[in-house]
Amino acid sequence: xPRFAQRMKTMEKSANIIRGLFGAMNDPELISxxxxxxxxxALPVDIVREIAADVITTGKKGIQALQYGSxxxxxxxxxxxxxxxLAPKGIKAKAENILITSGxxxxxxxxxxxxxxxxxxxxxxxxxxxxxVEIFEMFEAxxxxxxxxxxxxxxxxxxxxxxxxxxxxxxxxxxxxNPTGRTLSLERRQKIAELGSKYDxxxxxxxxxxxxxxxxxxxLPIKAFDETGHTVLxxxxxxxxxxxxxxxxxxxxxxxxxxxxxxxxxxNSHTSMLPQVICxxxxxxxxxxxxxxxxxxxYRQRRDTMIECIDKYFPEGTKRVFPDxxxxxWAELPGxxxxxxxxxxxVKNPDVKVAYVAGEGFFTEGGGKGINCMRLSFGSxxxxxxxxGMERLGGLIRxxxx
Amino acid sequence: xPRFAQRMKTMEKSANIIRGLFGAMNDPELISxxxxxxxxxALPVDIVREIAADVITTGKKGIQALQYGSxxxxxxxxxxxxxxxLAPKGIKAKAENILITSGxxxxxxxxxxxxxxxxxxxxxxxxxxxxxVEIFEMFEAxxxxxxxxxxxxxxxxxxxxxxxxxxxxxxxxxxxxNPTGRTLSLERRQKIAELGSKYDxxxxxxxxxxxxxxxxxxxLPIKAFDETGHTVLxxxxxxxxxxxxxxxxxxxxxxxxxxxxxxxxxxNSHTSMLPQVICxxxxxxxxxxxxxxxxxxxYRQRRDTMIECIDKYFPEGTKRVFPDxxxxxWAELPGxxxxxxxxxxxVKNPDVKVAYVAGEGFFTEGGGKGINCMRLSFGSxxxxxxxxGMERLGGLIRxxxx
Numbered sequence: 175x176p177r178f179a180q181r182m183k184t185m186e187k188s189a190n191i192i193r194g195l196f197g198a199m200n201d202p203e204l205i206s207x208x209x210x211x212x213x214x215x216a217l218p219v220d221i222v223r224e225i226a227a228d229v230i231t232t233g234k235k236g237i238q239a240l241q242y243g244s245x246x247x248x249x250x251x252x253x254x255x256x257x258x259x260l261a262p263k264g265i266k267a268k269a270e271n272i273l274i275t276s277g278x279x280x281x282x283x284x285x286x287x288x289x290x291x292x293x294x295x296x297x298x299x300x301x302x303x304x305x306x307v308e309i310f311e312m313f314e315a316x317x318x319x320x321x322x323x324x325x326x327x328x329x330x331x332x333x334x335x336x337x338x339x340x341x342x343x344x345x346x347x348x349x350x351x352n353p354t355g356r357t358l359s360l361e362r363r364q365k366i367a368e369l370g371s372k373y374d375x376x377x378x379x380x381x382x383x384x385x386x387x388x389x390x391x392x393x394l395p396i397k398a399f400d401e402t403g404h405t406v407l408x409x410x411x412x413x414x415x416x417x418x419x420x421x422x423x424x425x426x427x428x429x430x431x432x433x434x435x436x437x438x439x440x441x442n443s444h445t446s447m448l449p450q451v452i453c454x455x456x457x458x459x460x461x462x463x464x465x466x467x468x469x470x471x472x473y474r475q476r477r478d479t480m481i482e483c484i485d486k487y488f489p490e491g492t493k494r495v496f497p498d499x500x501x502x503x504w505a506e507l508p509g510x511x512x513x514x515x516x517x518x519x520x521v522k523n524p525d526v527k528v529a530y531v532a533g534e535g536f537f538t539e540g541g542g543k544g545i546n547c548m549r550l551s552f553g554s555x556x557x558x559x560x561x562x563g564m565e566r567l568g569g570l571i572r573x574x575x576x
Numbered sequence: 577x578p579r580f581a582q583r584m585k586t587m588e589k590s591a592n593i594i595r596g597l598f599g600a601m602n603d604p605e606l607i608s609x610x611x612x613x614x615x616x617x618a619l620p621v622d623i624v625r626e627i628a629a630d631v632i633t634t635g636k637k638g639i640q641a642l643q644y645g646s647x648x649x650x651x652x653x654x655x656x657x658x659x660x661x662l663a664p665k666g667i668k669a670k671a672e673n674i675l676i677t678s679g680x681x682x683x684x685x686x687x688x689x690x691x692x693x694x695x696x697x698x699x700x701x702x703x704x705x706x707x708x709v710e711i712f713e714m715f716e717a718x719x720x721x722x723x724x725x726x727x728x729x730x731x732x733x734x735x736x737x738x739x740x741x742x743x744x745x746x747x748x749x750x751x752x753x754n755p756t757g758r759t760l761s762l763e764r765r766q767k768i769a770e771l772g773s774k775y776d777x778x779x780x781x782x783x784x785x786x787x788x789x790x791x792x793x794x795x796l797p798i799k800a801f802d803e804t805g806h807t808v809l810x811x812x813x814x815x816x817x818x819x820x821x822x823x824x825x826x827x828x829x830x831x832x833x834x835x836x837x838x839x840x841x842x843x844n845s846h847t848s849m850l851p852q853v854i855c856x857x858x859x860x861x862x863x864x865x866x867x868x869x870x871x872x873x874x875y876r877q878r879r880d881t882m883i884e885c886i887d888k889y890f891p892e893g894t895k896r897v898f899p900d901x902x903x904x905x906w907a908e909l910p911g912x913x914x915x916x917x918x919x920x921x922x923v924k925n926p927d928v929k930v931a932y933v934a935g936e937g938f939f940t941e942g943g944g945k946g947i948n949c950m951r952l953s954f955g956s957x958x959x960x961x962x963x964x965g966m967e968r969l970g971g972l973i974r975x976x977x978x
Contacts, residue, residue: 240818280844416642418849447820
């Protein structure tokens with residue numbers, strides 16, 4: 175058979191991690207803190223049914239939902255993004271600068287199409303989101319990790335590494351970061367936008383969790399501080415509407431938007447219409463505020479339960495993040511426990527049967543970093559099951575310290 | 577601003593053609609034989625409404641429609657492809673070798689991700705589908721045109737060019753070819769599969785029109801003759817179900833499927849779930865056979881009208897293709913008429929107001945080939961409007977010959 179393209183060579187490892195996770199998610203007895211899926215109780219099934227019944231008719235909207243659409247996305251949904259999602263967060267955008275993507279990840283893929291040549295450097299947080307690293311690897315970019323702390327990406331280390339490595343792009347998840355749940359401080363948000371402008375580097379702000387906040391106050395996006403067009407904002411409807419709909423958007427200034435149009439055309443022409451029509455109606459009919467309150471209340475309780483359980487069942491010396499929103503927390507275990515090795519036992523031991531994601535895989539720099547860490551996702555597990563699962567997992571961890 | 581990636585440089589021209597077309601499609605007074613969209617009467621709106629009402633519930637299917645799905649696609653839809661679409665066409669496939677894509681084009685994109693490095697050669701038909709050329713350009717491949725005649729791609733010229741250029745891939749649209757409406761003969765289908773095996777070249781068989789046949793007999797796909805796994809079949813639900821749903825599939829042998837999984841993961845994780853759930857039900861509830869008959873009857877009448885009008889209104893010496901299916905015919909005009917120049921007048925002259933796609937843009941080799949040709953799409957225009965539009969267009973063409 176012919177040789178595969180060069181870009182396929184680097185993807186094997188991360189793809190296998192994900193494949194394994196998808197498998198584990200299907201074991202009905204497993205309590206999984208692994209996947210990042212929203213709760214099934216957070217899916218607006220009844221609202222979607224009502225809207226679908228109204229719009230799928232032989233009138234304009236029904237035809238629109240089934241016929242070819244435009245590359246940049248359904249105009250109504252692009253206006254929803256501008257009016258309902260960006261304006262309240264301090265961003266004045268025009269609908270023509272919004273491209274509707276097939277999920278938030280596709281925005282990252284499209285921006286890579288526009289900017290990344292093989293060998294380009296992308297600076298990422300340490301740790302960072304493994305799915306995006308897969309995309310960067312597919313584009314044969316080289317990822318360099320930037321230090322982070324409880325206030326997110328360290329901007330002094332970032333500036334030093336921009337100077338040293340001359341990257342094409344900086345990839346940052348500023349709010350309720352995946353995998354750690356940390357939030358980038360306001361001061362650093364402004365600084366990152368300024369660094370992008372000063373050093374002529376694209377800042378890719380990936381912000382899918384920002385709208386599910388359970389405590390603390392909203393912070394302006396990095397994009398709000400961008401005066402030169404170097405910051406591109408990618409976001410997703412997965413956490414506030416439905417992940418299976420595969421809807422996201424990317425906001426970029428004119429010149430970049432025109433290139434994103436070309437990349438989208440050559441990827442899949444446009445995003446599926448029926449989910450776009452339904453999602454636009456979901457906002458235009460005013461369902462979002464109450465739905466948003468409902469899901470935030472749901473997740474707040476789960477987060478509180480998860481944090482309480484870490485403090486109660488995990489051994490002394492455990493460090494954990496208290497996330498003000500999103501779906502994840504991050505625990506650093508004491509006593510040299512290897513979370514990658516522990517995972518197999520946690521999943522297979524019939525007295526435990528708990529999944530999480532081992533920390534190691536989130537560090538692009540390797541070298542054993544994060545070997546004692548784990549990402550714990552609380553979004554799709556009920557408080558009762560969180561208690562059961564965390565007690566079992568905590569017991570397993572403590573048994574290793576004896 | 578930072579430099580765009582190398583791959584963005586080559587796309588400008590084709591993207592502008594498409595952008596222009598999308599614009600022209602929105603003029604309500606225009607009779608457009610330009611776009612390749614299915615008829616609105618061919619969209620199964622009522623069936624989709626019924627299915628949506630049944631499946632979007634808090635039961636398994638409703639949650640499945642809104643929650644994350646699997647990378648390769650909804651298992652039920654992959655089984656529909658195997659049982660309802662491939663088996664009747666002489667292809668025995670396993671569901672695990674089917675990847676559900678976000679439209680047929682995405683299959684082409686994903687296979688390029690898997691195989692195409694910058695500078696690779698792809699052999700294409702002369703003329704060929706402009707959207708796919710955009711994808712090939714995005715991957716920095718070099719397209720080389722292979723001669724075609726009324727039986728499709730010339731396999732002698734193909735073999736000579738495989739030997740001369742050592743391509744990575746051959747791209748072929750075997751049935752009711754876009755833009756010409758021609759169909760590759762059975763003998764050549766077998767030959768192309770054999771050439772792929774013999775010379776270790778990937779054959780990308782793009783077959784979105786094959787199921788809308790109005791006359792003549794079905795021919796086995798190239799993939800049916802593939803004994804080595806070199807042929808990959810990409811197809812689409814756009815013409816038999818709904819283009820706006822952005823659903824397609826790609827059938828490849830195990831080793832390639834595993835790489836397609838990685839490419840899909842890094843593109844957009846998986847295809848939108850609600851359209852997949854609805855489309856699978858459309859087939860499983862047995863709606864397809866009657867719907868299929870209805871759309872074939874609809875399009876047959878439009879094809880017959882279009883051909884009758886070419887023969888009646890176009891000048892003597894016009895050559896045209898009689899397509900046994902699909903959405904297009906192809907006309908070659910006498911007398912040195914430049915169809916690119918004519919198009920502007922055809923669209924803007926208030927006594928004409930007719931659009932088509934000028935032939936020149938479909939020839940990757942350039943050099944004025946196809947300058948006197950046009951693609952005429954009959955799918956989305958009623959027979960009455962076809963008559964009006966073709967009489968006006970024929971009048972304009974004849975006026976140029978006086």
